[in-house]
Each structure stands twice: as structure tokens, then as C-alpha cells.
Amino acid sequence: MELDWQAIDRWIFGEAWTGSKVRDHVDVLCEQIGPRWASSAAEKEAAEYIRGQFVESGLAGAALEEFELDTWAYDRAEASVGSMPIDLLPYNRCPPCKLEAPLVDAGFGTPHALDAVRDKLKGSIAVMHLALEPFTTPVPANIRLQRLADAGAVAIVAIDSKDGRRVEYHNGGDWREPETAEPPCPAVTTSREHGGLLRRWAGEGKKLRLTVESRFYSAPAHNVVGQIKGSRWPAEKLMLGGHHDTVYGTPGGNDNASGTIAVLETARVLGKLQSELGVAPGMDICFATYSAEEQKFQGASEYVRRHCGDKPRLAINLDELSAGHMKGVVLAFGHLRDFVQAHLDTMSDGLQCHVMSQLDATSDHYPFLRQGIDAAHLWRWRFRGRHADSDYHHEPADSADKLNVRETKEYAGQLARLLLRLSHAAPETWPENEVTREAVQARLGRERETVVRVY
Ligand SMILES: [Zn+2]
Known part of the structure; x- marks a missing residue:
């Protein structure tokens, strides 16, 4: 199948920009629903909303996947001096x-x-x-x-x-x-x-008086999944995900309505590309929003257990995208670097593929890379060259205004272009992933007690 990439790119960016639902999603997730602590009623409401959007975008198998979450709640926390x-x-x-x-x-x-x-x-x-x-x-x-x-x-x-x-x-x-x-x-x-x-x-x-009333328990929580079937290599898959939960008391505009909405929009654009232009991905593209990133990655860990017995070729995680325009992707392991860079180069936007020098456990790419799966994340709060809104997460001021609507449109457009290109790269052209779980464990042992570099 010959694909006209120029026509496809033009269509993708037109749709990502003018058909955008970013603004609507921010209103629903951050303002109507608000804080989305995993296992809360608000998180369930967000998960149902996301599933509805996956259905509207024509994704196959759009569903909530329930799992039992080891969770925690606090009712009161106070301190005083005198x-x-x-x-x-x-x-x-x-x-x-x-x-x-x-x-x-x-x-x-x-x-x-x-x-x-x-x-x-x-x-x-x-x-x-x-x-x-x-x-x-x-x-x-x-x-x-x-x-x-x-x-x-x-x-x-x-x-x-x-x-x-x-x-x-x-x-x-x-x-x-x-x-x-x-x-x-x-x-x-x-x-x-x-x-x-x-x-x-x-x-x-002086003395401090400190009271924390908290409790540990387990409760159901939900990942949301859906996919677009590949037309050429049905046994192969790519993955795009990001967490929909927040910590307590924050609407999570940057962390992580931004990533959740970029997942929704990328899925919508690729779904519509298929229904309107008849262009399907080559491999399956699986989409997910994870529960409980803020609770030790329990949602993404559950996703990996259920769905990644066969490794996806690449799993991209979106978290805290209010870091400026998309700059590229950051891989966990080095063997795909030149391959991904070559595909980014065909997009002519100067996007870069980097490789972290340490295994990074700050978001939902971690449960993937821990199993030796090729996992990537994007520019985040701690990297250089991001703008000030990325400094907001885990606090009430991480509100809807911290999500940058135009930048999120760009993320969806660029991710749709990249995933579609990678999905049409024949499996034999991908460098083999030979990373084992044991090799990752050994490396984690060497990197224990180090501070992960921030640039
Ligand atoms: Zn996050």
C-alpha cells in the first residue's frame, strides 16, 4: 500500500487543530469532575467519560478494566506550634x-x-x-x-x-x-x-503538634482501553497511554489532564483518518488511560500484566505535557534511537529522539520498561527548556488553566503522525529488543540510591 504522507500529514494537522475537542475535555475533566484520586467516584466518572470518547472515536474494544487497588485516604491533617x-x-x-x-x-x-x-x-x-x-x-x-x-x-x-x-x-x-x-x-x-x-x-x-487521620484499604479502580486495528501486521502493536488520575485535591490540568487529553485527541484523529480517508495503521495502535499512576503506578502495572505478554514494539507514555511544544521522545533503552530518529526526521519538524541515562521511575512508562518493553516519555517538568506551567502538579493550583490548549493540539497531531509512521514500518525493519527483565533488574540494582539526572 502506497501512502501519500504529504496528504496524510496535512489532513492530520488540519483535524488536530480545527476539529479539536481539547477545550471541552479540559472543562469536563478539570472543572466538572475535578480531582480524580484513583478509586474515588470522580475517577470512575472520568473513566466513563474517557470510554465514551473512545467509542465516539470508533475505537475497537473500548472498555473499563477494573482491578483492585491498594489505596489510602486521609480525613484530616493538621499541625500547629502553640x-x-x-x-x-x-x-x-x-x-x-x-x-x-x-x-x-x-x-x-x-x-x-x-x-x-x-x-x-x-x-x-x-x-x-x-x-x-x-x-x-x-x-x-x-x-x-x-x-x-x-x-x-x-x-x-x-x-x-x-x-x-x-x-x-x-x-x-x-x-x-x-x-x-x-x-x-x-x-x-x-x-x-x-x-x-x-x-x-x-x-x-519549641514543640510541634501533629495530627494525621489516615487509613489504608483496597478498592476497585479502572483503566480505560481501546484500539485501532492494524491493516498489515495484526500480531504487532504500538501503545499510547497516560494516567487520568490525580493526587488529592487537585484538578490536574498539567498532571495529567494534558496527557489524558492528548491520548483522546490522538485516538480521535487516527480514528477519523480511517473513517474519512480510509487510512488505517499498519500495526494495531492500542490506547489506554491509566488509573493510579499517583499510587505507585498500579494502573499501568495492571495494564502491562493483562496486555503485554507479547511486548508492544513501543509504548509511549504522556504525562505533564504543559512543558512547551513537543520536542521529541525520550526512550528508556538505546537500541531504537536511530530508528525512531529516522522516522521523526521524515516529519521535518526538528523533533529529537533521546535516551535517558538512567531508568526513570517517575511515571507510567516505568512498569513497561521494568519488563524490558521499549517505553518512551516526552519532555517533562524536570527537563530544561520547558515553560513555567510545567512547574504545577500535585497541588490545587494545577488547575484547568495550566493545560495549554494549542500545545495539546500540536501534541495530538505530532503523535498521530509519528504513531502512524511507526505502525507502517515493517516489523523486520525494527531493531530487535533483546532487553530481558533480568537485565533491567541488574541495572536497577546498580542505579539504586542515585538521583535520576534531570537533564
Ligand atoms: Zn503525572
Whole structure:
């Protein structure tokens, strides 16, 4: 089959731009539905909405896939010094506590700072900067938390490095091993401004009163799936996904209505390309929005278990796309680099294919790469050259306005062009993936306790 790529590209970008439903989706997901903590009624409502959109786009097998989620909820989290309430969010999966204990300033939680206060830490509430200490070998925050807990701190207040009293939900543990990743003791986050006060008060021997009412339980949650069947190689598949859930209390405009909507729009454009122009992908293209990325990737992990016994040729994950225009893709493993770059070059937009120097466990590409599947993500909040809206996630101010409508249209157009090209690349032209799960495990062992580079 000869494809007229010029005509196809023109059609795709016209449809991605003028037929766009991005604005409608943002209104529904961020404003009508709002925060979408996995296993909540709002998450289910979002999942039903997404399934409806997959059906409208003509996807085959559009469905919710239920699984049992190991989840957590909190009803109350408060801290005060004397009568003054302190800015506070609990860590995700913070265990319950009701404490009053002296504050100890543990600096950045690095070894020299710990040595300076070690005799005071037992029974204390430690205050620690979350940022990396300048000029010091970077130590992941989860290891610094663990060391404070090991030294006897009964709780930890982490100081957010953003200013203006912004506070984010943070995660404990190393998500490279999500099964065991937990905060090592009750852990909460305060703002930079209140962190400054707490450090001063620690020097004056003041006490912090801290209450977290939380519980752990299991509940059903839902991934959403659908696909466009390939016309040439039915046993082969490509994958595009992104998580639809959020942390507590945030509408998730950037994290991750942006990625969810780019999945919906890419599916819509490719579905319509087939129904209106008769152009189908060569391989199957599977679409999914995942539950529970914010809860240790449990949704994507379930998806991989159910659907990836045969490895997809490539799984692209979309998360926090409010990072500026699409710049390219970032692979986990190197063997597809030249191949993907060659296909990007046919699009003539200067898009680049990069390879992360470490295995990156910050989003739903991780459960794929952990199984040795070729997985990619895009430019994200921590990379250089992104714009300011990508600084919002895991906080209430990550609202609908943080999603950039025109950029999301571009993502859908570029992803549709790229996936269609890759789907028509004959299987024998793809470099073989020889990455085993064992090789990934060995590499993870070598990379344990390192901070993943941000550029
Ligand atoms: Zn996210």
C-alpha cells in the first residue's frame, strides 16, 4: 500500500487543530469532575467519560478494566506550634499519627547535618529541606527521610522548595521498587515560608503538634482501553497511554489532564483518518488511560500484566505535557534511537529522539520498561527548556488553566503522525529488543540510591 504522507500529514494537522475537542475535555475533566484520586467516584466518572470518547472515536474494544487497588485516604491533617496553624499536606500514604514533640532542624538531611543533631533526633519531629543540598553529592529525598527515621525521629516535616506558600503532595520511598515504597514514618510537607519559621522555632526548643487521620484499604479502580486495528501486521502493536488520575485535591490540568487529553485527541484523529480517508495503521495502535499512576503506578502495572505478554514494539507514555511544544521522545533503552530518529526526521519538524541515562521511575512508562518493553516519555517538568506551567502538579493550583490548549493540539497531531509512521514500518525493519527483565533488574540494582539526572 502506497501512502501519500504529504496528504496524510496535512489532513492530520488540519483535524488536530480545527476539529479539536481539547477545550471541552479540559472543562469536563478539570472543572466538572475535578480531582480524580484513583478509586474515588470522580475517577470512575472520568473513566466513563474517557470510554465514551473512545467509542465516539470508533475505537475497537473500548472498555473499563477494573482491578483492585491498594489505596489510602486521609480525613484530616493538621499541625500547629502553640496556637499557630502550620501550612501542611501529608505525604501520599502517610500513616496516621497524633503527636506532640520537639522540633529539630535537620538541614537537608545529609550526613553532616544528621551528625550535628543526632543526639537530639530520638523522639523529635525533624524538619528537613526537600531540595538537594548545594555542592553536595545528591542524595534522593527518600533516603534522607529514611535516615532521619532510623535516627529516631517520630515524624518528619519536609520543606517544599517552591515559594508563595505553595505545598505539594510528595511520595515516600523509591518508586523504582514501588511494592516497598512507603514513607518511613509519618511525613508531611510544609511551605518554604512556614519551614523557615519551624527551623527558627527548632532553635528555641519549641514543640510541634501533629495530627494525621489516615487509613489504608483496597478498592476497585479502572483503566480505560481501546484500539485501532492494524491493516498489515495484526500480531504487532504500538501503545499510547497516560494516567487520568490525580493526587488529592487537585484538578490536574498539567498532571495529567494534558496527557489524558492528548491520548483522546490522538485516538480521535487516527480514528477519523480511517473513517474519512480510509487510512488505517499498519500495526494495531492500542490506547489506554491509566488509573493510579499517583499510587505507585498500579494502573499501568495492571495494564502491562493483562496486555503485554507479547511486548508492544513501543509504548509511549504522556504525562505533564504543559512543558512547551513537543520536542521529541525520550526512550528508556538505546537500541531504537536511530530508528525512531529516522522516522521523526521524515516529519521535518526538528523533533529529537533521546535516551535517558538512567531508568526513570517517575511515571507510567516505568512498569513497561521494568519488563524490558521499549517505553518512551516526552519532555517533562524536570527537563530544561520547558515553560513555567510545567512547574504545577500535585497541588490545587494545577488547575484547568495550566493545560495549554494549542500545545495539546500540536501534541495530538505530532503523535498521530509519528504513531502512524511507526505502525507502517515493517516489523523486520525494527531493531530487535533483546532487553530481558533480568537485565533491567541488574541495572536497577546498580542505579539504586542515585538521583535520576534531570537533564
Ligand atoms: Zn503525572
